[in-house]
Amino acid sequence: xxxxxxxxxxxxxxxxxxxxxxxxxxxxxxxxxxxxxxxxxxxxxxxxxxxxxxxxxxxxxxxxxxxxxxxxxxxxxxxxxxxxxxxxxxxxxxxxxxxxxxxxxxxxxxxxxxxxxxxxxxxxxxxxxxxxxxxxxxxxxxxxxxxxxxxxxxxxxxxxxxxxxxxxxxxxxxxxxxxxxxxxxxxxxxxxxxxxxxxxxxxxxxxxxxxxxxxxxxxxxxxxxxxxxxxxxxxxxxxxxxxxxxxxxxxxxxxxxxxxxxxxxxxxxxxxxxxxxxxxxxxxxxxxxxxxxxxxxxxxxxxxxxxxxxxxxxxxxxxxxxxxxxxxxxxxxxxxxxxxxxxxxxxxxxxxxxxxxxxxxxxxxxxxxxxxxxxxxxxxxxxxxxxxxxxxxxxxxxxxxxxxxxxxxxxxxxxxxxxxxxxxxxxxxxxxxxxxxxxxxx
Numbered sequence: 001x002x003x004x005x006x007x008x009x010x011x012x013x014x015x016x017x018x019x020x021x022x023x024x025x026x027x028x029x030x031x032x033x034x035x036x037x038x039x040x041x042x043x044x045x046x047x048x049x050x051x052x053x054x055x056x057x058x059x060x061x062x063x064x065x066x067x068x069x070x071x072x073x074x075x076x077x078x079x080x081x082x083x084x085x086x087x088x089x090x091x092x093x094x095x096x097x098x099x100x101x102x103x104x105x106x107x108x109x110x111x112x113x114x115x116x117x118x119x120x121x122x123x124x125x126x127x128x129x130x131x132x133x134x135x136x137x138x139x140x141x142x143x144x145x146x147x148x149x150x151x152x153x154x155x156x157x158x159x160x161x162x163x164x165x166x167x168x169x170x171x172x173x174x175x176x177x178x179x180x181x182x183x184x185x186x187x188x189x190x191x192x193x194x195x196x197x198x199x200x201x202x203x204x205x206x207x208x209x210x211x212x213x214x215x216x217x218x219x220x221x222x223x224x225x226x227x228x229x230x231x232x233x234x235x236x237x238x239x240x241x242x243x244x245x246x247x248x249x250x251x252x253x254x255x256x257x258x259x260x261x262x263x264x265x266x267x268x269x270x271x272x273x274x275x276x277x278x279x280x281x282x283x284x285x286x287x288x289x290x291x292x293x294x295x296x297x298x299x300x301x302x303x304x305x306x307x308x309x310x311x312x313x314x315x316x317x318x319x320x321x322x323x324x325x326x327x328x329x330x331x332x333x334x335x336x337x338x339x340x341x342x343x344x345x346x347x348x349x350x351x352x353x354x355x356x357x358x359x360x361x362x363x364x365x366x367x368x369x370x371x372x373x374x375x376x377x378x379x380x381x382x383x384x385x386x387x388x389x390x391x392x393x394x395x396x397x398x399x400x401x402x403x404x405x406x407x408x409x410x411x412x413x414x415x416x417x418x419x420x421x422x423x424x425x426x427x428x429x430x431x432x433x434x435x436x437x438x439x440x441x442x
Contacts, residue, residue: 012318015295019322021166022291035177036194037280039184041273041346047124049346050269051131051191053276054122057261058114058132059139061254062107068246068385069100069147070154074297075383077158081298082305086221089158093213094227096151099243104144111140122265131191138195145202152209160298164216168209175201245385252389252396256422259400263407263415271412274354277345278362278416285330285366286373292323293377300381304437312437320374327370331363338362354412361416365423372426379430382437391429398425 036056040048073096080089107114115133124132149172156165176197183193217225264275296319303311342355379388399422406414 011314012322015292015299015315015319015322018160018162018295018299019291021163022294023288036180037277038345039180039194040191041277041348041351043190046269046273046348046351047128048131048190049273049276049348049351050124050265051128051135052194053261053272054118054124054128054265055132055135055139055191055195057258058118058136061258062114063143063146064254065247065251066100066103066147067150067250068243069096069103070150070157071246071250071297071380072096072243072383072385073151073154074158074294075301075380075385077155078160078298078301078381079305079383081159082302087223090217090221090223090225093151093155094225096154097148098227100147100151101144104147107143108140111137114140121262124265124269128269135191135195138192139198142199142202145206146198148206148210149202152206152213155213157294157298158301160295160302162295162298164212165294168205171208172201172205175204241385245389246380249385249389249392252392256396256399259403260415260419263403264412267407267412267415270350270354273346273348274351274358275412275415277342277351277355278358280345281334281341281362282365282369282419285327285334286369288330289323289327289366289370289373290377292319292326293373293380295319296374296377297381300378300437301383304382309438316378316434319377320371323370323374324367327367330366334362334366335359358412358416361413361420365416365420368420368427369423372423372430375427375430375434378434378437384433384436387433387436388430391426391433394429395422395425398422 036052037049040052073092076092077089080086080092115136118132118136119129122129122132149168152168153165156162156168178197179200180194180197183189183196187193189196214225217223260279261272261275265272296315299315300312303309303315338359339356342352346352346355376388379385399418402421403415403418406418408414410417
């Protein structure tokens with residue numbers, strides 16, 4: 001397989017072209033949450049939306065905590081791709097698949113514990129808690145497939161095959177939306193329906209794409225993937241160190257959003273439901289802007305593998321500028337269509353009224369957060385995971401402290417202001433550590 005030998009000048013156009021397939025795939029991911037929110041928000045009772053908010057927050061914290069399976073795969077594969085070490089690329093993929101299955105098995109066994117702690121952390125009504133338990137008890141069995149999807153996405157992003165990774169995500173998300181809509185609208189399964197939609201679509205996706213990946217490796221690398229000679233101490237230690245740092249970093253990140261939901265729940269079920277609606281705007285913007293981060297991961301890893309400092313610096317500058325400009329466009333679209341989107345997502349008047357009052361946060365967070373999203377991609381591509389971990393720990397601690405104070409005195413607006421500051425903390429800490437990557441170039 002021939003790899004791309006990027007020129008020293010990495011233009012905005014090159015980054016944009018590489019990111020276009022990722023735009024569409026990343027758009028599909030938050031659409032699942034938006035459709036689920038719309039399905040639950042139009043059932044005439046806030047409890048469905050509140051339950052979905054809590055249950056998805058719990059499952060998201062668990063699944064996203066193992067996002068290192070994608071991020072660690074991208075960085076390692078990209079750098080090995082830069083060195084044309086295809087055999088080690090395949091071994092890295094297989095090692096991470098084994099790790100994913102072990103983790104998934106352990107999480108599934110802990111289902112009773114997860115449900116128990118959700119009751120303690122979110123003291124909702126009995127009816128709402130029953131809905132939460134139903135969702136978690138079903139969705140938890142999708143974890144093995146969802147973690148494998150993480151790895152496959154990381155594998156193709158590392159090879160700069162963004163079209164394949166995008167097709168995988170679009171297929172998974174589209175099937176998820178179709179099944180969830182069918183189960184809720186046609187079979188009246190409410191929250192069970194959205195959980196089943198994710199469960200079934202995740203396994204159909206990995207069945208198809210594992211077969212495709214096997215054939216891809218045989219055709220392009222001319223290697224037969226085998227689970228042999230994978231346990232090499234030095235490789236395992238390196239994989240463990242990278243994955244542990246990203247795991248800790250992602251755990252703090254997901255806990256921060258979990259904490260956001262927790263504080264919202266303490267303000268009442270109406271605010272819990274409203275924040276679930278408003279968060280769809282933030283998630284949609286973040287996944288859209290992450291397209292630049294995802295595509296930059298491969299470029300950064302390739303530049304580090306080749307020792308090309310100029311390519312690295314241009315990729316950093318151009319991707320950050322593109323991300324910020326795109327964020328401004330997103331905010332403009334939100335300004336124009338905010339009320340119309342809210343009215344589609346829920347038919348509960350009190351939730352609409354409260355949502356309208358929070359438009360300011362939806363407008364300013366995307367542009368502010370664009371910097372930290374892009375820095376994440378840069379550090380992942382360079383596999384400087386220790387620095388990512390430390391920056392996130394500082395940012396999360398700052399967020400928890402400020403959120404407690406601001407929520408106490410300013411209610412839900414204070415909570416959203418704290419979230420804005422969290423994005424600022426992430427950008428400042430990662431920017432401070434950026435020179436660590438430059439030192440990798442001799």
